[in-house]
Amino acid sequence: MTNTARPVHNPSMPNLLPDIVSADLFTKLAQPTLTAEDGLTLRPWVHGDAPAVRIAYQDPEIQAWHCRSIDTEEEAHQFIDRWRTGWREAAAAQWAVVDGEQVVGRVGFRYMAPAEGEAEVAYWTMPGHRGQRIAPRALTTLIAWAFDDIGFHRLALVHSVRNSASCRVAQATGFTLEGTQRSACAHTDGWHDMHLHALINPR
Numbered sequence: 333m334t335n336t337a338r339p340v341h342n343p344s345m346p347n348l349l350p351d352i353v354s355a356d357l358f359t360k361l362a363q364p365t366l367t368a369e370d371g372l373t374l375r376p377w378v379h380g381d382a383p384a385v386r387i388a389y390q391d392p393e394i395q396a397w398h399c400r401s402i403d404t405e406e407e408a409h410q411f412i413d414r415w416r417t418g419w420r421e422a423a424a425a426q427w428a429v430v431d432g433e434q435v436v437g438r439v440g441f442r443y444m445a446p447a448e449g450e451a452e453v454a455y456w457t458m459p460g461h462r463g464q465r466i467a468p469r470a471l472t473t474l475i476a477w478a479f480d481d482i483g484f485h486r487l488a489l490v491h492s493v494r495n496s497a498s499c500r501v502a503q504a505t506g507f508t509l510e511g512t513q514r515s516a517c518a519h520t521d522g523w524h525d526m527h528l529h530a531l532i533n534p535r
C-alpha cells in the first residue's frame with residue numbers, strides 16, 4: 333500500500349495530452365472474468381463471497397499488511413460493495429481469485445488513474461493457500477490484461493520493506509525495484525519504509 337500523492341485530473345482544464353486509457357472501458361463495460369495459469373480464475377467479487385472476505389481479514393498477516401480487519405459479514409458486504417463501485421467509477425478494480433468455487437485470494441488495482449495510464453496493484457492470498465504461487469499467477473494474468481487489453485502504461489507495486497513475501501511476488505512477476513520511500517506508510521506498529529516497484533508496458 334502507498335500514500336503517494338497524485339495530481340488530481342481536472343476534466344474542466346485544457347489537457348495537452350489525450351487520455352492514455354479511456355475511463356469508458358470501466359464505466360461503460362462489465363468487469364471481465366480472466367483465466368490464469370493452472371486452473372485459477374479471476375472474477376468480479378459477488379456478495380456470496382462475504383464469508384471468505386471476513387475470514388481473510390481476520391488473518392493476522394492480512395490485518396498487519398493491509399491495516400484493517402473485517403469482523404462481521406455485514407462489513408464484508410460493505411467492502412464488496414466498495415470494490416464493485418470502484419470499477420464503475422474507474423477508480424479501482426478488484427477480482428476474487430478462485431480455484432473452482434473456492435476463493436483463494438484477491439488481486440486488483442487499489443488505485444487507478446486511466447487518464448494517466450497508471451494503476452497500483454494489490455493482492456493477498458487466503459491463509460492456508462500461501463506458498464503455491466497463487467499471487468504471482470493471478471498478478472501475471474492481471475498484468476497481461478492491463479497492458480494488452482486495456483493499455484495501461486505503468487503499474488506500481490508498493491509494500492513495506494518488512495514484507496519479504498510480497499517483495500518475492502514483485503520479483504516473480506517482473507517488477508523493477510525503483511527505490512525505498514522513507515517512513516511512507518503508517519502501520520499498526522508505526523511508520524514503515526516502503527519499497528516502490530514498477531512495471532512499464534513494453535509496447
Ligand SMILES: CC(C)(COP(=O)(O)OP(=O)(O)OC[C@H]1O[C@@H](n2cnc3c(N)ncnc32)[C@H](O)[C@@H]1OP(=O)(O)O)[C@@H](O)C(=O)NCCC(=O)NCCS
Nearest residue numbers: 393394397455456457462463464465466467491497498500
Ligand atoms: C504476500 C502473499 C500475497 C504471497 O502470496 P502467495 O500466493 O503465497 O505467493 P507465493 O506462493 O509466490 O509465495 C511468495 C513468498 O511467500 C513466502 N511463503 C512461501 N510459503 C509461505 C507460506 N506457507 N506462508 C507464508 N509465506 C510463504 C515465500 O517467501 C515465498 O517466496 P519464494 O517464492 O521465494 O518461496 C501472501 O503471503 C499474503 O497474502 N500475505 C499476507 C498479505 C500481504 O502481505 N499482502 C501483500 C501486501 S503488499
